[in-house]
Amino acid sequence: MMTVIYGTMLFVSIVVLIYLAQKEYEHTDIYQWTMVLIIAVVITAHWLMSQVTTAEGAYLLQCFAYFDSTYLFSVVLIYLLHILGIRVWPGLKIALFGLASLHVLIIFFSYHTELYYSGITLMETSMGTAVRFTPGPLKGLHTAYMLIMLGGLLSVMWLAVQRRGTYPRWHFAAYLMLPLLTIVIYGVEMVLNTGFSYRPVFYGLGAVMIAFQYDKAHAYDIGFLMAEAHKEEAGKGYLAITPSGKFLCCNRLCRDFLPLLDKLKVDERLPADDQLAQKILKLVEYYEKGYTQRIKYRLGEMTCMAAITSLSFGSSNGRLGYIIEIYDGTEEQNNLDIMADFNRSLNEEVKEKTRNIKEIQRKVVLGMAELIDNRDSNTGGHVRRTSDIISIIVDEILRQGKFQLTEQQGRDIIRSAPTHDIGKITIDNSILNKPGRFTEEEYAIMKTHSTKSGEMVKILLAGVEQEHFVEVAYNVARYHHERWDGKGYPEGLVGSMIPLEARIMAVADVYDALVSKRVYKEPMSFEKSAAIMCEGMGTQFDPKLKEIFLGCRESLEQYYLQNDR
Known part of the structure; x- marks a missing residue:
């Protein structure tokens, strides 16, 4: 039974890896990628351990299973600081991963001794092979390491409270719960001395959570999207509105293309009695129906071009709003008019011939x-x-x-x-x-x-x-x-x-x-x-x-x- 559960969670983690690989975001988040990869390794170790037939094999697999409380915790700790906007000193990264690697090496080098585990018992059950490890004198190092990691996590929590919500709180909480609940589950398993671990089930669900948060983090990074747009598209105005047509923000140039924005307040709906506002709302309406993604309108002697894109975090019901891109298309329209006149005369000539x-x-x-x-x-x-x-x-x-x-x-x-x-x-x-x-x-x-x-x-x-x-x-x-x-x-x-x-x-x-x-x-x-x-x-x-x-x-x-x- 446990073999099937572990195999299912392994399949889930692999699917998540493939899912992340298919994403075409310009900037890949290496922390989230590393978490899912480590989770896949840990679940694989537990899956194989549920089918192991020798104590030596169980010991080696347990070494890889420890990647969760060593490398995974270190990556999560650094990523939580990243979410808070705290630049992590390279020396701290080296210390965290060095300590994790040292811990894993101690376990590996204690393979032919009884220093880490003094005994390993295999029991064939209807749920698979149950493995019980008898702690050795060095097993206390792991408990000390877990306490250090717990202290680090609590310190990050304290920093988060001090910053008073200037970061995505639910995103932060989701990743904080991953190591904290792991520590709780680990403690219960140590007390009960169970032959199976339920952490792989939690890790499989955690991988799904990471995939969801990965999409959400990229979709919500509106500042990044706007900054990139400004770099590549100089001379354009950008207007952000909600699905219901409420004004969120705009750049300075956008006010030249839509003078009505000078009188609008944030979260105020675009006025129904303004002709230009109605054009923007019509653009949104047409876009939602799949008709068009671009309109043009006259503003004095200027021809303005407006295009629309939506912001979402992976589902049709999770749409955050729309970004309207507006620019001066007068010269472009003049060229189009000239080409249209030429095409009309050319078409008439072709038709006649x-x-x-x-x-x-x-x-x-x-x-x-x-x-x-x-x-x-x-x-x-x-x-x-x-x-x-x-x-x-x-x-x-x-x-x-x-x-x-x-x-x-x-x-x-x-x-x-x-x-x-x-x-x-x-x-x-x-x-x-x-x-x-x-x-x-x-x-x-x-x-x-x-x-x-x-x-x-x-x-x-x-x-x-x-x-x-x-x-x-x-x-x-x-x-x-x-x-x-x-x-x-x-x-x-x-x-x-x-x-x-x-x-x-x-x-x-x-x-x-x-x-x-x-x-x-x-x-x-x-x-x-x-x-x-x-x-x-x-x-x-x-x-x-x-x-x-x-x-x-x-x-x-x-x-x-x-x-x-």
Whole structure:
């Protein structure tokens, strides 16, 4: 049982060490670091002693366990003087640590004698190995040392009383209790001659206390923070306020940026009827909501910049207040205004040139599409018609809401429709304009136009158009001959593997082929064309597009009647 308790406390002390190591404070407190390190060593000694099997091993571990009443007490004593603001004479440090080291050496050198311990008894218990030490003639040195340490601690207490609270009292009390309670626990254990020590439990809790006090000491050192800020940021004003908006303090320069501070008293809330005060309180409000950490305001001809940071000691409920940093940002704002004007004119110029480039690119693409359309005697006017009917189909999809299609995607599909057969420019006229059925070789060549269309779309549009439009246009061009049942080309995609825009284009492409006149056939009736389209839903086309097609069928027929198919 004690082995588990000691192991738990050892784990706690190691976690505290890691926690302190992760802190990025500019100044590391070596005293608190040393305390936690010694605590880890002492707890380790007790943990191993609860599992020891020989008297020799128990003796050696007891030597390390004595690091608490020697080195730890010395470090705490010096740190308490540091808290009181008393500069410790180097000779005193040497004396304290020299005395501690001498004590430890005496214990080590008495290892093979009975001078320090005349006997060691090991007892196996359900709680672990209990070790009882029989005092030797030199054991009285330890009692004398403990009395010296107690006298030192009481002297420091007397000094603390004389200074009347000009130091962090709770911080001081927390560290003073660490050695005092240890002495009390040690005395009880000596009287009862227990086989186990409960000091490691107290030390584990003490390590947690040190971690808490470590953060708190750094967070409360407002004077240090302000001094450092003044060193690095000359010409800036600093205002400290409480979370409720009460004035705490400010530097002289801050009063130039906030004249209202001349009339404020410490602990008085910033006035609700003052415009500048309201800006500061709004900054605090926005900061607490996570919106912004900086504002600017006009003070006469000057533009003031204000930024905010919070002071806390490690928890959201422990916020001490805020520091508002204010400086003259007039020149900075003027530069920003000049840059903003330049950026606006530059952006307009870029937008205009981009519009020109896109217009040229659009005309090139449409020109190529119409050129192909004119070359292909089988599909004259196909590009114009499919662009129009795609718009009708997309509008119906958006109206019914059966597909996850945004308005932007719909516009992209409509714009990309003219590019779907652009790859036909690579197909020889003898094949492109053949009135009858293709041979297998000719059909294989003809099928390459979808792959070529996708490649040409990327060549013509990439770097000019936005990526989302290029992707849609590529999918329309490359995959509009894929079939829902996987029997299409060029890749034989199945079902929803086919991009939605390509599935929509396939409906428009086939429907126009059915109802339009070609050199090898007359236009098919609307009724028969609709029947063929509906029959193909689920094999050639996405079955979900059937409702879409039926929903806009009347609009499609009206379009062809008005445009003389």
